[in-house]
Amino acid sequence: MSSGRELFARDGPEAQMDEIAARAGVGIGTVYRHFPTKEALLTAMVRDRFQEFAEIATLAEDTVDPQHALATVMRRSAEAVEGDMGFQLAMMGSNELEWEGIEEQKAVLSAVVTRIIRRAVDAGVVRNDFTFEDFGMVMCGITSTMYYKPGGADWRRHLAVILDGVCAPTRQADEQIA
Amino acid sequence: MSSGRELFARDGPEAQMDEIAARAGVGIGTVYRHFPTKEALLTAMVRDRFQEFAEIATLAEDTVDPQHALATVMRRSAEAVEGDMGFQLAMMGSNELEWEGIEEQKAVLSAVVTRIIRRAVDAGVVRNDFTFEDFGMVMCGITSTMYYKPGGADWRRHLAVILDGVCAPTRQADEQIA
DNA sequence: CAGGATACGGAGCTAAGATTCCGTTTGTCA
DNA sequence: TGACAAACGGAATCTTAGCTCCGTATCCTG
Numbered sequence: 001m002s003s004g005r006e007l008f009a010r011d012g013p014e015a016q017m018d019e020i021a022a023r024a025g026v027g028i029g030t031v032y033r034h035f036p037t038k039e040a041l042l043t044a045m046v047r048d049r050f051q052e053f054a055e056i057a058t059l060a061e062d063t064v065d066p067q068h069a070l071a072t073v074m075r076r077s078a079e080a081v082e083g084d085m086g087f088q089l090a091m092m093g094s095n096e097l098e099w100e101g102i103e104e105q106k107a108v109l110s111a112v113v114t115r116i117i118r119r120a121v122d123a124g125v126v127r128n129d130f131t132f133e134d135f136g137m138v139m140c141g142i143t144s145t146m147y148y149k150p151g152g153a154d155w156r157r158h159l160a161v162i163l164d165g166v167c168a169p170t171r172q173a174d175e176q177i178a
Numbered sequence: 179m180s181s182g183r184e185l186f187a188r189d190g191p192e193a194q195m196d197e198i199a200a201r202a203g204v205g206i207g208t209v210y211r212h213f214p215t216k217e218a219l220l221t222a223m224v225r226d227r228f229q230e231f232a233e234i235a236t237l238a239e240d241t242v243d244p245q246h247a248l249a250t251v252m253r254r255s256a257e258a259v260e261g262d263m264g265f266q267l268a269m270m271g272s273n274e275l276e277w278e279g280i281e282e283q284k285a286v287l288s289a290v291v292t293r294i295i296r297r298a299v300d301a302g303v304v305r306n307d308f309t310f311e312d313f314g315m316v317m318c319g320i321t322s323t324m325y326y327k328p329g330g331a332d333w334r335r336h337l338a339v340i341l342d343g344v345c346a347p348t349r350q351a352d353e354q355i356a
Numbered sequence: 357c358a359g360g361a362t363a364c365g366g367a368g369c370t371a372a373g374a375t376t377c378c379g380t381t382t383g384t385c386a
Numbered sequence: 387t388g389a390c391a392a393a394c395g396g397a398a399t400c401t402t403a404g405c406t407c408c409g410t411a412t413c414c415t416g
Contacts, residue, residue, distance in 0.1 A: 029395055141316075159356060207365055210406080
């Protein structure tokens with residue numbers, strides 16, 4: 001059940017069902033009684049994460065400073081999945097999967113984050129072309145480098161760079177750096 | 179041979195050897211005559227990419243404007259792997275692989291990019307704590323979001339945000355956003 | 357053109373891992 | 387305590403994908 005889910009999350013994507021069961025201290029059959037398929041297990045895991053993201057965002061919305069609110073969502077979300085290679089890999093490999101039944105959590109997350117972004121933009125502390133899509137994209141980038149081996153790469157530095165970019169004044173098309 | 183390698187690159191990570199062979203228009207045996215193992219094929223592909231990155235960086239070094247030089251390396255490198263899901267996946271799944279025989283290409287890349295970064299930092303157009311490690315990390319982040327499905331996420335926007343962050347003035351520890 | 361060498365194709369072998377199935381254990385209600 | 391039900395464990399099965407092997411086709415060389 002949930003412990004199995006959690007244990008699975010800590011594992012890589014290639015975690016075998018046998019191993020998952022073993023770590024959860026149950027038989028394989030039991031795992032399959034709770035989740036009809038491996039994909040279902042993955043989906044449940046992903047849904048939990050999105051639920052968590054939504055909660056994190058909701059909490060952060062109480063932050064008074066608009067810029068700090070956005071920064072907090074980003075940092076907390078990253079911290080939440082730090083070390084959870086299972087989630088990472090699930091998201092990566094999900095190129096065509098559709099994660100059935102995640103819509104609700106995603107909708108909440110989207111609504112809250114969108115409000116947080118709008119508030120920051122209105123306050124002039126975040127580039128005014130920043131969207132929820134961008135948010136998802138950069139978060140995806142940050143988390144996927146959590147497993148970047150070479151040198152002591154540190155995702156908090158990555159986040160710092162991105163925040164500086166996100167909070168930089170909006171540029172006109174003719175003044176883009178690249 | 180190289181056409182097979184290239185065709186493979188276009189495929190996902192789970193591209194089967196059979197399919198790779200088929201697309202290359204040869205038999206499976208032929209593929210294995212050129213690359214003893216699937217991993218060898220992946221490695222060859224990765225080596226080629228790093229070679230290409232090194233060439234891109236070398237060319238960009240001629241750019242007079244220091245900031246533009248760095249931005250160019252980043253943009254061109256990203257463009258080079260755009261659409262090459264094979265490379266992406268290879269890099270992602272490489273958690274423990276060591277990519278034997280890539281050292282040379284990586285050394286060149288590292289040397290050139292480090293010079294480009296130093297020049298930009300010295301010119302004061304890039305945060306002075308930016309390193310080659312950071313470079314690798316953010317590039318990894320950008321490329322891994324190339325396959326980010328949700329909404330019309332656009333990696334060029336991602337790059338733009340990161341460039342703004344990279345070129346933002348260095349912050350003191352007590353003025354970090356997050 | 358003969359003979360050997362080199363390269364090719366792809367059926368089939370094998371391992372790995374997801375899933376099924378059934379005998380056993382544990383829990384519940386009279 | 388006995389009988390039925392619910393939950394379990396894990397060996398056995400099925401499927402997939404990497405890799406091997408051998409018969410065939412192509413290319414030299416004399």
